[in-house]
Amino acid sequence: MVRRAIGTRRRCQLNAPPVSDVTAALAERVRHAHVTGTALRITGAGHWLDAGRPCRADASLPLAEHTGIVEYEPGDLTMTVRAGTPLDALRAVARGEGQWLPLDPFGHLGGTIGATIATASSGPLSAAFGTPRDHVLGCEFITGTGNVVRAGGRVVKNVAGFDLVRLVTGAWGTLGVLTEVSIRLRALPEIDRTLALETTAGEARRWLRASAYTPLAAEMISARLATDMGIGSRDTLLLRLGGNRALVHAAAESASALAGSRDVDTTVWDTLRTREPADAAVVRLSTSSSQVAALWDRVASIVERAGGHAHATLQRGIVRCMLPVQSDDAEEHARLRGIVGALLTLGSSVVERLPSSLWAKMVPPAASDALSIGVRRAFDPGHVLNPGILGELA
Amino acid sequence: MPTDVAQHAAPDLASRLAALVGERRVLARPSELRSYESDGLPGYHARPALAVFPGTRDETIAVVRLLAELDAPFVARGAGTGLSGGALAEGSVLLGLHRLTRILSIDADDARAVVEPGVVNATLSRAAAAFGLHYAPDPSSQTACTIGGNVAENAGGPHCLKYGVTLNHVLAITVLLPSGEVVTLGSADGERDGYDLLGAFIGSEGCFGVALDVTVRLARAPQAVRTLLADFSSVNSAAHAVSSIIASGIIPAAMEMMDGPTIQAVEASIYAAGYPVDAAAILLIELDGAAAGIDDDAARVDAFCRDAGARGVRIAAAPAERARLWQGRKKAFGAMGRIAPNLVVQDAVVPRTKLPAILAEIQRIAELHRVLVCNVFHAGDGNLHPNIGYDATSADETERVHRAMAAIMQACIDAGGTITGEHGIGLDKLPYMDALFTPATLGAMCALREVFDPGRRSNPGKVVPVHSCREWFAAPSARAGGAS
Numbered sequence: 025m026v027r028r029a030i031g032t033r034r035r036c037q038l039n040a041p042p043v044s045d046v047t048a049a050l051a052e053r054v055r056h057a058h059v060t061g062t063a064l065r066i067t068g069a070g071h072w073l074d075a076g077r078p079c080r081a082d083a084s085l086p087l088a089e090h091t092g093i094v095e096y097e098p099g100d101l102t103m104t105v106r107a108g109t110p111l112d113a114l115r116a117v118a119r120g121e122g123q124w125l126p127l128d129p130f131g132h133l134g135g136t137i138g139a140t141i142a143t144a145s146s147g148p149l150s151a152a153f154g155t156p157r158d159h160v161l162g163c164e165f166i167t168g169t170g171n172v173v174r175a176g177g178r179v180v181k182n183v184a185g186f187d188l189v190r191l192v193t194g195a196w197g198t199l200g201v202l203t204e205v206s207i208r209l210r211a212l213p214e215i216d217r218t219l220a221l222e223t224t225a226g227e228a229r230r231w232l233r234a235s236a237y238t239p240l241a242a243e244m245i246s247a248r249l250a251t252d253m254g255i256g257s258r259d260t261l262l263l264r265l266g267g268n269r270a271l272v273h274a275a276a277e278s279a280s281a282l283a284g285s286r287d288v289d290t291t292v293w294d295t296l297r298t299r300e301p302a303d304a305a306v307v308r309l310s311t312s313s314s315q316v317a318a319l320w321d322r323v324a325s326i327v328e329r330a331g332g333h334a335h336a337t338l339q340r341g342i343v344r345c346m347l348p349v350q351s352d353d354a355e356e357h358a359r360l361r362g363i364v365g366a367l368l369t370l371g372s373s374v375v376e377r378l379p380s381s382l383w384a385k386m387v388p389p390a391a392s393d394a395l396s397i398g399v400r401r402a403f404d405p406g407h408v409l410n411p412g413i414l415g416e417l418a
Numbered sequence: 419m420p421t422d423v424a425q426h427a428a429p430d431l432a433s434r435l436a437a438l439v440g441e442r443r444v445l446a447r448p449s450e451l452r453s454y455e456s457d458g459l460p461g462y463h464a465r466p467a468l469a470v471f472p473g474t475r476d477e478t479i480a481v482v483r484l485l486a487e488l489d490a491p492f493v494a495r496g497a498g499t500g501l502s503g504g505a506l507a508e509g510s511v512l513l514g515l516h517r518l519t520r521i522l523s524i525d526a527d528d529a530r531a532v533v534e535p536g537v538v539n540a541t542l543s544r545a546a547a548a549f550g551l552h553y554a555p556d557p558s559s560q561t562a563c564t565i566g567g568n569v570a571e572n573a574g575g576p577h578c579l580k581y582g583v584t585l586n587h588v589l590a591i592t593v594l595l596p597s598g599e600v601v602t603l604g605s606a607d608g609e610r611d612g613y614d615l616l617g618a619f620i621g622s623e624g625c626f627g628v629a630l631d632v633t634v635r636l637a638r639a640p641q642a643v644r645t646l647l648a649d650f651s652s653v654n655s656a657a658h659a660v661s662s663i664i665a666s667g668i669i670p671a672a673m674e675m676m677d678g679p680t681i682q683a684v685e686a687s688i689y690a691a692g693y694p695v696d697a698a699a700i701l702l703i704e705l706d707g708a709a710a711g712i713d714d715d716a717a718r719v720d721a722f723c724r725d726a727g728a729r730g731v732r733i734a735a736a737p738a739e740r741a742r743l744w745q746g747r748k749k750a751f752g753a754m755g756r757i758a759p760n761l762v763v764q765d766a767v768v769p770r771t772k773l774p775a776i777l778a779e780i781q782r783i784a785e786l787h788r789v790l791v792c793n794v795f796h797a798g799d800g801n802l803h804p805n806i807g808y809d810a811t812s813a814d815e816t817e818r819v820h821r822a823m824a825a826i827m828q829a830c831i832d833a834g835g836t837i838t839g840e841h842g843i844g845l846d847k848l849p850y851m852d853a854l855f856t857p858a859t860l861g862a863m864c865a866l867r868e869v870f871d872p873g874r875r876s877n878p879g880k881v882v883p884v885h886s887c888r889e890w891f892a893a894p895s896a897r898a899g900g901a902s
């Protein structure tokens with residue numbers, strides 16, 4: 025027998041906050057969809073609905089109206105928001121307190137926090153701050169059977185129970201509809217300075233590896249994209265340095281050894297985020313950081329020759345390629361298929377966007393291993409949440 | 419639920435296990451099993467049916483496959499330093515992994531390593547030091563605890579304030595599922611699409627299977643380090659200093675608080691670190707990173723402490739002094755253990771702005787129940803360790819400790835916090851799960867566990883109260899999906 029020494033015999037009061045009316049109403053819709061077998065397309069602000077595989081859906085489940093800050097205690101550097109809250113709105117509120125959510129996914133600045141977490145989207149700042157899994161402290165979500173689950177919490181450290189938060193982060197809505205999230209914020213750096221350096225990926229990576237400084241972001245920009253953004257005409261490293269004055273000054277000095285460096289306005293990061301044409305095919309290739317320069321050299325030339333752009337988050341080993349889609353005809357699709365096919369052989373890949381006809385032909389389903397199938401079955405047994413988006417029923 | 423091995427295949431099982439790992443590596447006699455009856459959690463004793471200690475990955479796989487075939491429950495065990503009773507294995511087969519101690523590779527260029535689960539946390543950092551690297555998560559038990567146990571508990575440590583916990587440092591794990599199947603979760607070479615099953619596995623407390631090897635990220639040694647010791651005449655002013663430092667945007671590598679009783683225990687022990695014995699609280703604050711600007715940050719931290727009422731702040735002048743200051747902190751539990759026969763090391767988290775209020779509340783609870791609480795904790799994260807020394811042979815005192823702990827847990831929940839920040843639920847915290855999570859949330863946890871371990875044979879009875887699972891699987895919606 026286990027002799028219980030420490031622990032309580034009293035059952036404590038249940039004091040989880042009550043589920044909001046909006047969440048309850050959404051849960052009712054999902055429960056109904058489960059019972060009737062109605063496939064639901066979960067939508068946020070709708071800026072990125074063409075990302076991911078084509079979804080088979082009978083109805084949409086909009087979250088965009090479900091906005092607002094539930095709780096913000098600046099001293100805790102944590103915030104709880106409804107899932108439909110746009111990132112730019114959140115940014116404005118946090119900035120008022122000298123804080124930010126250092127998460128800068130590509131695309132419209134008004135994308136919702138819910139979609140960002142559901143798709144695990146991140147941008148250049150992930151080099152220093154990580155991806156959504158590193159920012160989310162807790163969330164409320166509705167399973168495919170209409171159960172409301174409140175996972176994690178609002179504190180920065182928490183190992184109570186199995187980690188449902190990581191499970192739904194990046195699940196593209198297929199395990200649950202995110203209705204509310206708690207995130208950790210950071211204080212804005214005293215100095216936030218960006219340099220543009222004309223250099224190669226190999227040089228940049230060597231500098232990063234040897235440097236005593238940890239930049240907020242270090243993004244390689246292909247020549248054509250650099251020209252487009254007005255920051256240069258060759259492959260360019262955008263280096264974002266943060267910290268106190270002495271630190272940033274020393275880091276900038278050190279980086280200037282790379283190539284003639286130029287200060288650029290920090291708005292360049294928003295320019296980069298919103299640069300891609302709405303209809304571009306987007307593929308992310310990745311490898312270990314020691315191999316990223318070699319990957320870049322191969323990829324950037326293929327992409328630029330095809331009329332596209334590339335940029336790379338060097339420390340994370342990720343090269344993101346954007347290929348314009350000129351028309352929706354068979355010939356253009358065949359051209360794209362050739363280029364994307366060549367890219368996919370070069371590293372690990374995550375495809376963000378493709379013309380719908382190409383998905384099934386080119387990209388194997390995600391989450392097709394036995395454990396993933398089991399998880400999906402456990403959380404959305406009727407396949408009513410964004411069915412097809414992971415390739416499972418497409 | 420599978421039945422106890424004891425009432426099941428036991429006699430035959432021992433010899434079949436011995437055939438896989440060798441006679442000497444299977445323990446079955448009560449006298450031999452005594453040291454495996456408990457872990458770091460005091461007061462609990464649970465006798466495993468058997469203990470088996472495979473020496474290689476292949477032996478481990480063979481053992482788990484045999485247990486699967488026999489439907490026998492098992493509990494993985496690393497170093498047994500866990501503080502929530504996670505490695506207790508009553509009636510189960512205890513699967514000891516401490517012989518799997520190979521560091522399979524260290525890749526300096528990509529700053530990562532692949533290790534077997536029995537590798538001790540500090541051993542990995544020592545091996546990586548040759549490359550100017552270290553493994554950042556540094557639980558105070560790092561000289562004993564294993565990477566497998568760290569992964570299972572999602573362990574933290576003082577330096578996790580800046581560098582993140584185990585979750586943020588693991589790239590991939592090869593997992594031996596309870597069925598005996600081997601799968602890889604996560605990816606060391608680039609991103610993959612799909613569910614974050616790696617994230618789900620980390621912190622699953624041995625309930626999702628056995629980590630066979632772990633690929634971790636290594637951190638570079640910082641160019642410069644400054645370690646400050648701030649001395650306060652009240653716990654409240656130390657807590658306020660923590661808040662202002664966090665709010666300023668400076669992220670110390672570590673920010674630890676120790677209160678008066680803890681300081682006195684440390685100073686009276688062989689780990690005496692030169693802490694001011696008359697202080698009501700001290701903060702041990704470490705800054706690290708590039709040399710440029712670090713002294714400016716140190717000066718600001720110094721000012722924040724003094725503004726909050728610090729009587730003095732000093733910076734460790736040399737590495738030896740720094741090491742001594744840290745030794746006192748890391749051995750604080752050991753030092754407290756010397757002043758009372760039993761020590762319960764608690765773990766909870768509150769929002770950082772609630773630190774002054776919760777520390778006052780803990781003091782009030784301690785007085786009410788006439789127990790002595792020693793606080794030593796990760797203040798920068800709001801991760802409390804209110805510890806109580808007591809004598810377990812006194813029923814009255816044990817009862818008062820019980821009540822005080824329950825009240826402290828409830829106070830942390832009421833403050834918007836949680837019941838564990840790094841030690842896990844195990845057995846010890848099961849009674850509080852209902853207070854923290856809704857039935858649907860606990861049910862979802864059970865459903866997730868069921869995917870990894872449909873027979874619930876891997877560390878049975880831990881983390882989620884059994885009644886929650888029963889309720890979830892009895893619900894019509896779950897049944898409709900056949901969520902098993």
Ligand SMILES: Cc1cc2nc3c(=O)[nH]c(=O)nc-3n(C[C@H](O)[C@H](O)[C@H](O)COP(=O)(O)OP(=O)(O)OC[C@H]3O[C@@H](n4cnc5c(N)ncnc54)[C@H](O)[C@@H]3O)c2cc1C
Binds near residue numbers: 494499565575625
């Ligand atoms: C003095 C002291 C100080 C401590 N300080 C800290 C601290 O600062 N931070 C912190 O986070 N913790 C701390 N701890 C708690 C403990 O050391 C950690 O939880 C540690 O991660 C446990 O490792 P272990 O090898 O001892 O695991 P064990 O105690 O052997 O096992 C813990 C759990 O992990 C499971 N497990 C073990 N190996 C595996 C594997 N390979 N695969 C799957 N599951 C496995 C077990 O089943 C069990 O559920 C401290 C403990 C002590 C005694």
